[in-house]
Amino acid sequence: xxxxxxxxxxxxxxxxxxxxxxxxxxxxxxxxxxxxxxxxxxxxxxxxxxxxxxxxxxxxxxxxxxxxxxxxxxxxxxxxxxxxxxxxxxxxxxxxxxxxxxxxxxxxxxxxxxxxxxxxxxxxxxxxxxxxxxxxxxxxxxxxxxxxxxxxxxxxxxxxxxxxxxxxxxxxxxxxxxxxxxxxxxxxxxxxxxxxxxxxxxxxxxxxxxxxxxxxxxxxxxxxxxxxxxxxxxxxxxxxxxxxxxxxxxxxxxxxxxxxxxxxxxxxxxxxxxxxxxxxxxxxxxxxxxxxxxxxxxxxxxxxxxxxxxxxxxxx
Amino acid sequence: xxxxxxxxxxxxxxxxxxxxxxxxxxxxxxxxxxxxxxxxxxxxxxxxxxxxxxxxxxxxxxxxxxxxxxxxxxxxxxxxxxxxxxxxxxxxxxxxxxxxxxxxxxxxxxxxxxxxxxxxxxxxxxxxxxxxxxxxxxxxxxxxxxxxxxxxxxxxxxxxxxxxxxxxxxxxxxxxxxxxxxxxxxxxxxxxxxxxxxxxxxxxxxxxxxxxxxxxxxxxxxxxxxxxxxxxxxxxxxxxxxxxxxxxxxxxxxxxxxxxxxxxxxxxxxxxxxxxxxxxxxxxxxxxxxxxxxxxxxxxxxxxxxxxxxxxxxxxxxxxxxxxxxxxxxxxxxxxxxxxxxxxxxxxxxxxxxxxxxxxxxxxxxxxxxxxxxxxxxxxxxxxxxxxxxxxxxxxxxxxxxxxxxxxxxxxxxxxxxxxxxxxxxxxxxxxxxxxxxxxxxxxxxx
Numbered sequence: 001x002x003x004x005x006x007x008x009x010x011x012x013x014x015x016x017x018x019x020x021x022x023x024x025x026x027x028x029x030x031x032x033x034x035x036x037x038x039x040x041x042x043x044x045x046x047x048x049x050x051x052x053x054x055x056x057x058x059x060x061x062x063x064x065x066x067x068x069x070x071x072x073x074x075x076x077x078x079x080x081x082x083x084x085x086x087x088x089x090x091x092x093x094x095x096x097x098x099x100x101x102x103x104x105x106x107x108x109x110x111x112x113x114x115x116x117x118x119x120x121x122x123x124x125x126x127x128x129x130x131x132x133x134x135x136x137x138x139x140x141x142x143x144x145x146x147x148x149x150x151x152x153x154x155x156x157x158x159x160x161x162x163x164x165x166x167x168x169x170x171x172x173x174x175x176x177x178x179x180x181x182x183x184x185x186x187x188x189x190x191x192x193x194x195x196x197x198x199x200x201x202x203x204x205x206x207x208x209x210x211x212x213x214x215x216x217x218x219x220x221x222x223x224x225x226x227x228x229x230x231x232x233x234x235x236x237x238x239x240x241x242x243x244x245x246x247x248x249x250x251x252x253x254x255x256x257x258x259x260x261x262x263x264x265x266x267x268x269x270x271x272x273x274x275x276x277x278x279x280x281x282x283x284x285x286x287x288x289x290x291x292x293x294x295x296x297x298x299x300x301x302x303x304x305x306x307x308x309x310x311x312x313x314x315x316x
Numbered sequence: 317x318x319x320x321x322x323x324x325x326x327x328x329x330x331x332x333x334x335x336x337x338x339x340x341x342x343x344x345x346x347x348x349x350x351x352x353x354x355x356x357x358x359x360x361x362x363x364x365x366x367x368x369x370x371x372x373x374x375x376x377x378x379x380x381x382x383x384x385x386x387x388x389x390x391x392x393x394x395x396x397x398x399x400x401x402x403x404x405x406x407x408x409x410x411x412x413x414x415x416x417x418x419x420x421x422x423x424x425x426x427x428x429x430x431x432x433x434x435x436x437x438x439x440x441x442x443x444x445x446x447x448x449x450x451x452x453x454x455x456x457x458x459x460x461x462x463x464x465x466x467x468x469x470x471x472x473x474x475x476x477x478x479x480x481x482x483x484x485x486x487x488x489x490x491x492x493x494x495x496x497x498x499x500x501x502x503x504x505x506x507x508x509x510x511x512x513x514x515x516x517x518x519x520x521x522x523x524x525x526x527x528x529x530x531x532x533x534x535x536x537x538x539x540x541x542x543x544x545x546x547x548x549x550x551x552x553x554x555x556x557x558x559x560x561x562x563x564x565x566x567x568x569x570x571x572x573x574x575x576x577x578x579x580x581x582x583x584x585x586x587x588x589x590x591x592x593x594x595x596x597x598x599x600x601x602x603x604x605x606x607x608x609x610x611x612x613x614x615x616x617x618x619x620x621x622x623x624x625x626x627x628x629x630x631x632x633x634x635x636x637x638x639x640x641x642x643x644x645x646x647x648x649x650x651x652x653x654x655x656x657x658x659x660x661x662x663x664x665x666x667x668x669x670x671x672x673x674x675x676x677x678x679x680x681x682x683x684x685x686x687x688x689x690x691x692x693x694x695x696x697x698x699x700x701x702x703x704x705x706x707x708x709x710x711x712x713x714x715x716x717x718x719x720x721x722x723x724x725x726x727x728x729x730x731x732x733x734x735x736x737x738x739x740x741x742x743x744x745x746x747x748x749x750x751x752x753x754x755x756x757x758x759x760x761x762x763x
Contacts (some may be wrong), residue, residue, distance in 0.1 A: 044561060046561070048566050215662060217618075219662070222628055225628065226408070226632060270443070271616025273616075276612070279616060279620045282595055286598055287602060287624060290603065314561050315561075
């Protein structure tokens with residue numbers, strides 16, 4: 001009797017390889033670079049294609065200790081959250097591939113302040129950086145332009161670029177050799193369209209990371225999951241404007257949920273608070289990695305360990 | 317794989333090579349004018365093959381096989397609850413939907429003195445999520461050198477959910493099957509050595525049987541076929557993999573073989589063992605397991621897994637909705653703010669989550685917008701002034717608060733005037749467009 005043949009898909013497309021950060025030899029100051037993308041099959045299906053790079057994990061740090069993070073999350077950092085440079089160092093020590101610096105919306109936030117913070121983070125860690133604004137369009141444009149200039153040559157990822165506010169950030173990234181994070185609200189066509197718009201401004205596709213947005217576990221993760229799965233399948237089928245590596249922020253989403261924030265006054269069936277909260281972040285991230293995420297931004301160092309263990313096992 | 321009308325036509329009397337069958341070509345006894353017309357109706361599943369008394373046995377077999385689902389539906393049952401898995405039709409949930417959520421089982425050993433207590437805890441576990449009560453599905457009892465039969469009996473008494481009986485020894489298996497009588501457990505497992513005896517037991521006790529291989533696709537398929545030929549129809553596959561990469565590869569291959577290659581030999585649900593690793597169990601939920609066995613009962617791990625399962629097995633064409641009505645957030649009093657949004661689940665949860673995590677008390681009115689988000693519902697006329705006013709008037713909110721101020725989503729600011737007309741005496745406030753800005757809005761603008 002003839003044996004069963006292993007069923008393989010013949011994908012024609014490939015996810016674009018994107019390199020974050022630049023070493024001294026490449027005009028920056030990073031101790032190493034991180035390349036993501038390059039897959040020629042669905043996540044981790046090595047029996048039918050290439051997975052040249054593991055998904056990368058970024059840990060999020062803030063210019064100032066945020067006042068809306070639950071205490072178990074802050075405590076996990078052993079005081080490093082008091083100072084952005086210490087925090088970035090701690091993130092590197094915790095095993096991050098990338099540091100995601102996000103600015104809090106605050107009164108002192110302006111271009112000069114952002115430059116100062118960026119310089120401190122760049123000297124505290126040798127990891128490539130992602131820099132997110134505070135989520136206020138005008139302010140973000142001001143500080144990200146300053147950050148782009150201050151970090152010239154570092155191949156930072158600047159974000160977020162959204163359909164209603166991307167031109168200024170893209171222009172700054174273009175002028176100073178950076179990458180951009182292109183965020184759209186969980187929609188395949190909008191994601192594709194924003195990539196096209198940014199590319200039309202002259203940004204090489206090798207410097208665009210797509211950010212399809214996600215919901216946390218229990219709060220819409222299935223939408224993010226399926227949009228990413230569809231984007232990745234489209235990429236492998238050869239749709240060139242969907243071939244950007246994907247970044248998502250499961251840490252941010254998971255730590256907003258009640259499951260990760262409420263220590264008391266919740267059903268006993270929710271289980272131990274700290275363990276449940278970390279599981280919430282880990283399962284949000286791991287599930288999105290299974291559907292195609294190339295970069296996940298996390299918050300808790302223990303979550304990083306568990307997600308890393310999974311990635312290592314899947315890459316082995 | 318379903319046959320086309322023309323393929324079916326080739327199996328009907330009009331296409332037969334046997335004169336006695338061919339004699340009934342286009343006889344109309346089925347109620348259709350020709351065999352071809354009947355074939356078309358069969359293909360469209362608008363007629364039953366039994367209408368044709370003359371169809372040959374071999375044709376009947378082929379037609380029945382083609383109508384069978386590519387992944388067999390397997391049912392197991394405890395004393396008061398059953399579980400069905402299988403019958404899946406797609407590789408990716410966006411293609412249609414995933415139908416049968418994998419059963420989540422907790423493993424106990426027959427050497428474990430607290431096996432019955434664990435079983436009781438599994439049975440008692442229930443968690444409310446989006447108005448649904450989510451539970452685990454059963455207990456796997458493993459023979460580890462203890463008293464298997466009495467452990468099975470104790471677990472069965474403690475837990476009305478289905479059981480999985482785990483042993484490779486046929487005599488032990490039979491003792492367990494006897495102890496489980498009155499229920500329909502899943503028997504794990506038939507392997508290359510014991511399969512004949514295990515298949516015999518499965519047939520005799522009418523229980524589904526797991527076929528266990530050693531990570532090899534062909535060995536698994538061949539063994540499953542042998543077990544089937546020995547008279548066991550209800551089969552579950554255990555490829556024998558226990559890690560991330562090996563499981564992902566072979567589970568994906570098996571699903572593809574069943575769905576895309578119509579490979580009958582492996583057209584069965586899969587069972588996975590995740591140890592105490594929640595992340596591995598999560599992979600099995602997303603990637604194709606029908607049964608998932610955990611080594612530990614820990615609510616902090618079970619809760620996220622059960623929610624993940626509910627999320628990924630939601631029909632993408634029918635987004636979950638929340639019930640329209642009044643939702644109290646952070647124990648609001650009569651003077652606390654009143655907001656309104658739509659009953660699309662993500663919209664509701666975004667708003668409720670923001671208000672809840674801000675710690676501010678508030679009343680959230682959820683309008684019946686047919687499960688659409690604010691902007692979509694507004695564009696479709698499902699979230700207009702009339703519906704908003706109706707929600708205010710019919711939910712009884714007016715008896716719960718001592719003010720007449722309503723915050724509407726910023727995206728429907730244009731409705732301000734119309735709502736004021738529909739709700740005389742009310743002050744309508746335009747809130748932020750995005751839920752994330754609500755806490756700040758409530759802090760600074762409500763007072």
